[in-house]
Amino acid sequence: MDRWLQDIKVIVFDLDGTLYQDYRFLGRYVYKMLVNTHSKEEIEQYIEYAYRFLEGSQQVKLGFFYDQNFTFYEHDYLKPTNAYDWQGNKQEIKEVNGDLTYVGDPWSIATFIGRKEKISSETMKQAFLEVRSEMLHSDEYISKNEKLADTLRGLKQYKVLMTNTIEPSGKEFVDYLLLDDCFDEYHYDGKKPLGIQKIIKGLFNKGYKGEEILSIGDNPFNELHPVKQVGGHTCFISPYEIADNTEWSKRVHTIDDLDEFLSLFNNNKVFEKMEVSQ
Numbered sequence: 001m002d003r004w005l006q007d008i009k010v011i012v013f014d015l016d017g018t019l020y021q022d023y024r025f026l027g028r029y030v031y032k033m034l035v036n037t038h039s040k041e042e043i044e045q046y047i048e049y050a051y052r053f054l055e056g057s058q059q060v061k062l063g064f065f066y067d068q069n070f071t072f073y074e075h076d077y078l079k080p081t082n083a084y085d086w087q088g089n090k091q092e093i094k095e096v097n098g099d100l101t102y103v104g105d106p107w108s109i110a111t112f113i114g115r116k117e118k119i120s121s122e123t124m125k126q127a128f129l130e131v132r133s134e135m136l137h138s139d140e141y142i143s144k145n146e147k148l149a150d151t152l153r154g155l156k157q158y159k160v161l162m163t164n165t166i167e168p169s170g171k172e173f174v175d176y177l178l179l180d181d182c183f184d185e186y187h188y189d190g191k192k193p194l195g196i197q198k199i200i201k202g203l204f205n206k207g208y209k210g211e212e213i214l215s216i217g218d219n220p221f222n223e224l225h226p227v228k229q230v231g232g233h234t235c236f237i238s239p240y241e242i243a244d245n246t247e248w249s250k251r252v253h254t255i256d257d258l259d260e261f262l263s264l265f266n267n268n269k270v271f272e273k274m275e276v277s278q
């Protein structure tokens with residue numbers, strides 16, 4: 001039992017990939033982006049590529065950055081150490097070209113493929129909304145977890161939900177997952193990582209300290225690094241490994257793991273025992 005848990009007064013949660021997990025959407029998302037412009041074979045190859053990327057079974061994987069030429073960078077604490085083309089062939093590290101994009105979750109793998117194939121932002125947005133709608137309204141539905149919702153409701157900490165997903169889709173997911181009365185603050189279109197820095201500033205203004213904040217998410221760059229940088233605690237959730245060697249306060253793989261971890265906060269007996277043993 002880690003003693004730092006006793007200090008946590010605020011918990012910031014991500015939504016997609018954190019409070020529910022589904023990875024079936026990735027293939028459908030890639031398909032919808034490419035269906036009007038690419039052959040069946042090309043689409044199949046990109047879908048396979050997307051899953052290899054997610055599962056970490058190729059050189060270029062989750063946790064890498066890419067630049068505007070689609071050169072990927074492996075890194076050590078966010079400092080580039082190796083460069084590859086998108087298919088994993090080693091490149092020389094030249095001066096980094098323009099802004100870097102971090103591939104931290106399955107959504108960002110699909111975004112990379114859309115950008116590389118010059119799919120219009122309108123088509124990408126349409127594919128995004130369709131695939132999300134299917135997650136709630138078709139055979140591809142995601143499962144709700146009432147136990148997790150109960151655990152969240154029971155937490156005494158100040159609870160903030162922040163997702164980069166826009167309304168209405170973000171709110172629809174919150175309602176579907178029975179999370180509409182679980183949090184003190186809800187932020188949609190959160191524009192993380194910058195958005196989370198604003199949240200932290202607001203929390204500091206309310207008198208909270210860095211070490212009293214815990215952030216939970218599946219995208220380290222968006223959700224964990226900004227909180228770690230101010231001395232906060234972090235919980236990385238994903239069934240997949242990520243090429244980011246930063247140490248998190250807690251690592252969980254599934255929603256059930258997360259529920260078990262959060263239940264520690266609601267178990268007063270554990271905390272009483274900890275106080276005695278101090």
Ligand SMILES: [Mg+2]
Nearest residue numbers: 014016017218
């Ligand atoms: Mg996420």
